[in-house]
Structure formats: C-alpha cells, structure tokens
Ligand SMILES: Nc1ncnc2c1ncn2[C@@H]1O[C@H](COP(=O)(O)OP(=O)(O)O)[C@@H](O)[C@H]1O
C-alpha cells in the first residue's frame with residue numbers, strides 16, 4: 001500500500017474535440033486512447049486553441065497515453081498545478097496577461113520536480129534558451145513541433161530517474177542512521193550483559209548461602225527473607241538480559257545460528273502462537289506460495305520477527321481487523337523496476353505482513369525502527385520491536401520496506417536473499 005493517491009481526474013472530465021468553443025480560462029481536459037490511471041498528466045498553458053490542439057494530436061499520434069488540461073490564465077494555471085498535479089507542463093512563451101517566464105517561476109516554487117517544457121513561437125531560439133537558463137527543462141519551437149513527443153518522453157523519464165535516486169538516497173540515509181543507532185545500542189548492551197552477569201552470579205551466591213543458613217535453622221526467618229530478596233534481584237536481572245537480547249538484535253549483533261530454512265515452515269511452526277497473540281477479535285490470514293525457496297537465517301530470529309510484527313498489528317487494531325502474512329518467491333532482475341529502492345537483482349523470498357489498523361502519520365513512520373522509539377505507554381522493552389526486526393533482517397542480508405497510512409493500515413515487507421538451487425529444506 002502506498003499513501004500516494006493517484007491524482008484527481010480533472011473535474012471537467014472528457015471533452016469532445018468538436019465541442020462548442022470553450023470559455024477562456026476554463027480548463028479543458030482530454031484523455032487519449034484507453035488511458036487509465038497510468039496516463040501521464042499534462043498541463044498545457046496555451047491561449048491559442050489550435051496550438052493546444054495540435055500539441056495534443058502530436059502527443060496522441062506518438063502513442064503517448066495522457067490526460068491533458070489546457071489553461072490560459074495565471075489563476076487557472078496556479079489552480080490546476082494544485083488540483084491536477086501535472087507530471088509535465090507544456091507552456092506557451094507569451095500569453096495575454098501572463099508569460100512562460102512567470103509560469104516557470106510559479107512552477108519552480110510549487111512543483112520544482114515537474115518538467116517544464118517551453119513552446120516558443122515567433123520569438124525563436126534565443127528567448128527559449130533564456131528560459132532554459134532560468135530552469136526550464138527543454139524547449140520546442142512551434143514551427144518544428146515534431147520533436148514534441150520525444151522531448152516530453154525524455155523529460156518525464158529523466159524526472160522519474162531523479163525521483164527514484166532521491167528516494168534511494170532517503171532510504172540509504174535512513175538505513176545508515178538505523179545502523180548507527182543499532183550499533184550504539186548493541187555496544188551498550190554488551191557492557192550491560194557483563195555487568196548484569198556479575199550481579200546475577202553474586203545474587204545466586206547470596207541466595208544459596210541464605211538457603212543453607214535457613215536450612216540449618218539459625219535465624220531461619222531472617223535468612224528466608226534474604227533468600228527472597230536475592231531472588232528478586234535475579235528476576236530483575238533476567239529481565240535485563242531479555243532486554244539486552246533485543247538490543248543486540250536491533251544492532252544486528254545477536255549471536256545467530258543461521259541455517260538453510262523454509263520460511264513457510266517457520267511461520268506454520270508458530271502459527272498457533274501467532275493466533276493466540278493477536279487474539280480472537282483479529283482475523284488471521286496466512287498465504288504461502290508453494291515451494292518457497294530456502295533462505296539462510298536463524299529460525300529463532302525469524303520467529304522473533306513474526307511475533308514482533310504480530311504484536312504491533314494487534315496493538316494497531318484494538319477494535320479488530322485483519323492481520324495477514326504472505327510469503328512468495330520473487331526474482332528481481334536488472335531490467336525491471338525494483339520493487340524497493342536499493343534492492344539488488346537476485347532471488348528473494350518476500351515476506352509481507354499487513355494490517356488494516358490505525359496506521360502511522362509520516363512523522364511517526366520516519367522514526368520507527370529506532371531503538372526505544374515508541375508511541376505506546378511505558379513497558380519494559382518498549383520501542384524495541386521494529387528495531388529488532390530491522391536488525392535481524394539486516395543481519396540475514398535482507399531488506400525491509402514499510403508503508404503506512406494513518407487510519408488505513410500498515411504493510412511491512414522483508415526481502416530475504418534466497419537460494420533457489422539449494423533444494424528442499426528438511427522439516
Ligand atoms: N502495525 C503498526 N501499525 C501502526 N503503528 C505501528 C505498527 N507497528 C509499529 N507501529 C508504531 O511504531 C512504534 C514502534 O514499534 P515497535 O518498535 O514495535 O515498539 P513498540 O511496539 O514497543 O512501541 C509503535 O509504538 C507504533 O507507534
């Protein structure tokens with residue numbers, strides 16, 4: 001699921017080419033072919049209807065699927081930038097009361113990533129070049145309109161690549177940040193482990209001695225009290241050890257015993273536990289593709305991941321809902337768009353969990369996975385669930401994607417490198 005909704009279709013809907021002369025400043029929308037949701041949204045700023053028409057004919061003839069809105073005033077241009085959210089802008093050079101130059105400035109403020117292509121008439125090259133200098137993406141001379149379609153295609157493709165790179169950069173920064181915090185947490189965890197280990201040993205020593213004295217009958221009550229106090233210390237120490245385990249997992253530094261496993265067997269092995277964890281008020285759906293490829297991971301850790309994800313889904317759906325787990329084989333190849341930025345080509349088993357719970361606001365989503373980041377009331381070990389999920393999947397060489405929309409739900413996807421040729425894994 002992605003929070004991004006595809007754009008509103010322009011309110012004017014489809015318009016017949018031969019319809020009555022439109023009122024100036026009323027945006028006119030036209031769709032080509034069987035253009036569906038993937039049709040390119042083009043905003044055309046043009047006061048000369050025959051020019052606007054010619055541009056659309058040329059684009060349509062080139063096989064481009066698009067939805068166009070034509071505007072010819074500053075007000076309607078500004079309004080349609082927001083309402084129509086064009087993916088490319090075609091702008092005339094001069095219009096009555098407005099200009100390509102002024103439109104470029106507005107577009108640069110409102111949607112700096114949207115390609116802006118200038119169509120210039122009589123003024124010719126020089127003026128167009130000046131607009132390029134000011135940041136326009138490209139220009140087409142009106143007396144040589146044949147280039148239009150290829151210019152549009154190239155501008156859109158390049159904008160797409162830039163957007164993908166930007167997304168990848170954000171992703172990388174995020175995983176670096178998480179890695180850094182995780183390492184820090186794991187470093188602290190190692191120290192805790194040693195200190196708590198010493199405390200547990202001494203507490204056990206006191207407990208043993210107290211039990212011995214009590215058994216001898218000297219001051220029995222007092223020694224029983226000492227023994228109970230020592231047991232309290234040991235109990236608290238054990239909880240610290242648990243916490244430390246999760247911290248180490250968050251830092252991707254838990255001791256692991258990786259083996260070749262079938263993720264489907266791991267999940268069915270704890271299916272009953274997962275069901276009882278989420279409770280009766282939540283529907284549980286498990287979809288396993290047949291013959292999942294083996295992956296190399298520690299099965300105990302994968303169980304930890306699934307449990308943490310199930311607990312979060314339960315907490316996100318206090319009034320019930322559906323929690324689903326899906327697993328399937330996925331091949332990411334060079335030519336295709338990768339399903340996640342930064343995912344290198346190869347074979348993966350894709351594990352996806354989904355809930356239709358409360359979801360997250362973008363400010364929350366930005367921080368999930370950081371150790372101790374939580375929006376829940378204080379509990380021991382709060383805010384370590386997703387941190388350990390990230391740590392564990394990272395340690396197994398996998399990649400995680402998370403998408404969430406407030407009020408709609410959350411989907412978390414992990415891609416674990418698979419070994420398709422390794423043969424079936426024994427149960
Ligand atoms: N499935 C989910 N739906 C909505 N919010 C979630 C979900 N999973 C995690 N979160 C948010 O991320 C935060 C961190 O989750 P986590 O690391 O598991 O720690 P905790 O569950 O202890 O808070 C949660 O407090 C919650 O705000």
Ligand SMILES: [Mg+2]
Pocket residue numbers: 308311312383384385386
């Ligand atoms: Mg949690």
